[in-house]
Amino acid sequence: xxxxxxxxxxxxxxxxxxxxxxxxxxxxxxxxxxxxxxxxxxxxxxxxxxxxxxxxxxxxxxxxxxxxxxxxxxxxxxxxxxxxxxxxxxxxxxx
Amino acid sequence: xxxxxxxxxxxxxxxxxxxxxxxxxxxxxxxxxxxxxxxxxxxxxxxxxxxxxxxxxxxxxxxxxxxxxxxxxxxxxxxxxxxxxxxxxxxxxxxxxxxxxxxxxxxxxxxxxxxxxxxxxxxxxxxxxxxxxxxxxxxxxxxxxxxxxxxxxxxxxxxxxxxxxxxxxxxxxxxxxxxxxxxxxxxxxxxxxxxxxxxxxxxxxxxxxxxxxxxxxxxxxxxxxxxxxxxxxxxxxxxxxxxxxxxxxxxxxxxxxxxxxxxxxxxxxxxxxxxxxxxxxxxxxxxxxxxxxxxxxxxxxxxxxxxxxxxxxxxxxxxxxxxxxxxxxxxxxxxxxxxxxxxxxxxxxxxxxxxxx
Numbered sequence: 001x002x003x004x005x006x007x008x009x010x011x012x013x014x015x016x017x018x019x020x021x022x023x024x025x026x027x028x029x030x031x032x033x034x035x036x037x038x039x040x041x042x043x044x045x046x047x048x049x050x051x052x053x054x055x056x057x058x059x060x061x062x063x064x065x066x067x068x069x070x071x072x073x074x075x076x077x078x079x080x081x082x083x084x085x086x087x088x089x090x091x092x093x094x095x
Numbered sequence: 096x097x098x099x100x101x102x103x104x105x106x107x108x109x110x111x112x113x114x115x116x117x118x119x120x121x122x123x124x125x126x127x128x129x130x131x132x133x134x135x136x137x138x139x140x141x142x143x144x145x146x147x148x149x150x151x152x153x154x155x156x157x158x159x160x161x162x163x164x165x166x167x168x169x170x171x172x173x174x175x176x177x178x179x180x181x182x183x184x185x186x187x188x189x190x191x192x193x194x195x196x197x198x199x200x201x202x203x204x205x206x207x208x209x210x211x212x213x214x215x216x217x218x219x220x221x222x223x224x225x226x227x228x229x230x231x232x233x234x235x236x237x238x239x240x241x242x243x244x245x246x247x248x249x250x251x252x253x254x255x256x257x258x259x260x261x262x263x264x265x266x267x268x269x270x271x272x273x274x275x276x277x278x279x280x281x282x283x284x285x286x287x288x289x290x291x292x293x294x295x296x297x298x299x300x301x302x303x304x305x306x307x308x309x310x311x312x313x314x315x316x317x318x319x320x321x322x323x324x325x326x327x328x329x330x331x332x333x334x335x336x337x338x339x340x341x342x343x344x345x346x347x348x349x350x351x352x353x354x355x356x357x358x359x360x361x362x363x364x365x366x367x368x369x370x371x372x373x374x375x376x377x378x379x380x381x382x383x384x385x386x387x388x389x390x391x392x393x394x395x396x397x398x399x400x401x402x403x404x405x406x407x408x409x410x411x412x413x414x415x416x417x418x419x420x421x422x423x424x425x426x427x428x429x430x431x432x433x434x435x436x437x438x439x440x441x442x443x444x445x446x447x448x449x450x451x452x
Contacts (some may be wrong), residue, residue: 006187006190008183008186011175011179012174012175012178012182012208013175013176013179014172018179019225020225037206063226065225066225067208068208069206069207074138
């Protein structure tokens with residue numbers, strides 16, 4: 001699936017992660033930009049985690065920006081999933 | 096959003112309601128801000144459950160403003176919550192968000208994932224956030240770069256509001272004296288002539304020159320017009336202009352020069368505008384020590400010696416319906432445009448307001 005809208009999920013608060021998604025042209029691949037307060041320790045983990053969610057949801061063409069403030073794995077997964085769903089226009093409700 | 100942050104209540108402000116405005120003015124005044132409601136598109140206030148004001152934030156266009164938190168609540172997550180609230184809204188409309196702040200607050204915004212572009216001590220820092228960033232702009236620059244890395248590589252920055260013989264002379268002179276000339280056209284649409292028009296008029300007149308590369312100024316070349324001076328009421332206007340100019344020059348030096356290997360920058364001598372004068376002074380301070388030669392070209396005049404050509408004189412003439420007086424100032428493309436019906440709305444716009452741009 002390919003994202004249709006700009007979307008975001010998350011906040012800037014501590015232990016959370018802000019995920020922004022921008023649609024890109026078909027065939028331009030994934031571009032994931034990560035910045036984190038714990039970049040040195042967890043950059044790789046973050047990348048793996050985000051890519052897992054994108055793999056599961058079959059998102060191949062996307063520009064994703066993640067601003068992490070030390071979120072735990074389930075938080076990261078939930079935020080990415082919500083952002084993706086919003087960008088596909090299939091997320092319902094705000095919860 | 097409300098569900099995640101039940102401790103604090105977010106409320107948007109009705110800017111037409113004098114009570115709301117007074118409430119916010121008072122709060123900001125205590126923190127040393129001078130709140131001007133005309134200066135924002137939107138404001139929000141954060142309350143706690145006792146209805147105390149915790150903090151506030153506003154934006155105008157894509158610039159966040161007046162983000163402040165009361166001292167006794169600074170330990171908590173209030174600041175992050177305000178910025179989240181604002182970004183939620185702004186990012187819908189703009190791909191790119193800016194913040195101007197004092198250098199001592201730099202870390203606070205960096206902690207939220209903002210990226211520093213430049214700092215002019217001791218007054219300002221600029222930070223950005225969003226889908227586009229300075230790297231996107233650098234990629235654009237790389238995509239139009241000419242494969243020339245030695246010899247004279249010059250940069251000229253112009254607004255061309257509108258394009259005159261003076262600009263034409265400066266650019267053509269630079270082209271004769273250098274192997275490549277990168278012509279940056281200020282992209283921000285704060286001028287009477289919009290970017291598309293300015294770009295087209297220059298292109299028509301100079302597009303045939305082989306070693307001239309036209310570059311869109313993006314958000315990084317003289318974007319000073321979005322610069323807020325509101326939180327600096329105690330500083331002198333001239334200091335603000337100087338720092339603003341310095342930010343622009345540092346950005347140019349740090350992000351643009353290395354990509355094109357620019358080693359010369361051409362500017363016109365400034366005769367009237369203190370802002371442009373400050374800009375030229377900042378260039379003298381920063382460019383030569385970093386290996387960019389600054390070449391100042393005296394303005395050319397038309398007819399008598401002190402009748403020097405300037406775009407502001409052209410706008411003045413349009414305002415007074417005396418286009419004939421300055422017709423010699425204009426290259427063919429601008430002349431044709433101004434005499435045609437296409438420019439009617441621009442001429443009307445210039446007549447209707449009395450600003451410097």
